[in-house]
Amino acid sequence: MTDQAASYTDRSLVWKAPDTDLSIKEESMLSSIHPSPQRRVRWNQCTALAPSVTTVLAVSVALTAACAPADAPRAADAAFEFDLPNWSEQVTLREGWLERRHEMLLPMMRQYDIDMWITVNEEFHDDPLTEYIAPPRPYTGNRDIFVFIDTGEELRSVAITGYSEVNLKRFFESPDEPRPASQVLPELYAIYSPQRIALNMDGRKGMTRSLTYATYGYLSDIMGPEATSRFVSAADLIEEYLDTRIPEELEAYRNLVHLTEVIAKRALSDEVIEPGVTTIGDVRRW
Structure with a gap:
C-alpha cells in the first residue's frame, strides 16, 4: 500500500x-x-x-x-x-419505526421551546430530513410541507402535499384532495398562534440548514410578518431527533x-x- x-x-x-x-x-x-x-x-x-x-x-x-x-x-x-x-424492504422497515419516532417528538419540541416545526421538501431537491420525519418515499409535489404542532395537549402532524399519498395518512393528516399551503399554513397559525416556529435553517450541519432562500421567502409571504418574526432555527431540535x-x-x-x-x-x-x-x-x- x-x-x-x-x-x-x-x-x-x-x-x-x-x-x-x-x-x-x-x-x-x-x-x-x-x-x-x-x-x-x-x-x-x-x-x-x-x-x-x-x-x-x-x-x-x-x-x-x-x-x-x-x-x-x-x-x-x-x-x-x-x-x-x-x-422496498427498507422502506417497510423504516415506516415501522416512524410512529415510535413521532412519539418522541412532542417532548423534544417542548424541551427546546418549539411550538410549530415546518419542514419543506422541494421537488428534485429533497430536504435531507424528509425521509426521517415522513415515509421515505419520493415526493414530487413542487413543495411538500410537513408541519408538527404542539396543540397544548398533543402533537398534531399535518402534511401539505401536491398529491395525495396513501402512506402519509398513517402518520399525518393528509386529505385526498390536498389544499395549498397558502391556505393551510395561515389557518394553522391563526388557530394555534405559535410563539416559536422552527424552520430548518442555521446550525452547524447541512441537515439543520436545508431550507432554501426562496422557500423562506415563500413561507414569510403566506404566513405574514407577525409569523415571520417568530421564525427560529430548528437546529437543536433536529440534532436531538x-x-x-x-x-x-x-x-x-x-x-x-x-x-x-x-x-x-x-x-x-x-x-x-x-x-x-x-x-x-x-x-x-x-
Whole structure:
C-alpha cells in the first residue's frame, strides 16, 4: 500500500472498540453525522445510531475499517449470513419505526421551546430530513410541507402535499384532495398562534440548514410578518431527533455493522491489497 493508504488504515483502527459487538460509541465516529457532542450517546435515552439502514452501511464502510491481519481466520465471518434488505424492504422497515419516532417528538419540541416545526421538501431537491420525519418515499409535489404542532395537549402532524399519498395518512393528516399551503399554513397559525416556529435553517450541519432562500421567502409571504418574526432555527431540535434512536432499530444496525466488518476485513486483506501497489482508490473500487 502507499504511505497515504497506510496512514488511512492506521487512522481507521481507532474506530474499533475491542471486546464489543458494536464499534460505534466513539464520539469522533459519529461527528460526521451528528454535530452535538453533549448528545452523542442516545438510544432512546440509550445509544446513538446512524440515521438509516442505508446510511449505516455507507458510514460504517467508511469508518469501521478495523481489520484483522491478512492471515487471520475467516471462519466466523464466513458463518455470518445476512441478506441486505432491498429498497422496498427498507422502506417497510423504516415506516415501522416512524410512529415510535413521532412519539418522541412532542417532548423534544417542548424541551427546546418549539411550538410549530415546518419542514419543506422541494421537488428534485429533497430536504435531507424528509425521509426521517415522513415515509421515505419520493415526493414530487413542487413543495411538500410537513408541519408538527404542539396543540397544548398533543402533537398534531399535518402534511401539505401536491398529491395525495396513501402512506402519509398513517402518520399525518393528509386529505385526498390536498389544499395549498397558502391556505393551510395561515389557518394553522391563526388557530394555534405559535410563539416559536422552527424552520430548518442555521446550525452547524447541512441537515439543520436545508431550507432554501426562496422557500423562506415563500413561507414569510403566506404566513405574514407577525409569523415571520417568530421564525427560529430548528437546529437543536433536529440534532436531538436524529441523535435519539429507538430499540427497534438495534437488530438492523447490529447486522449491518457486522456485515460491514466482514467487508472491511476482506477489503484490507491480501485478497485485495498488494503491498506497495494497492491504493486507497483501488480498495474503494473493490
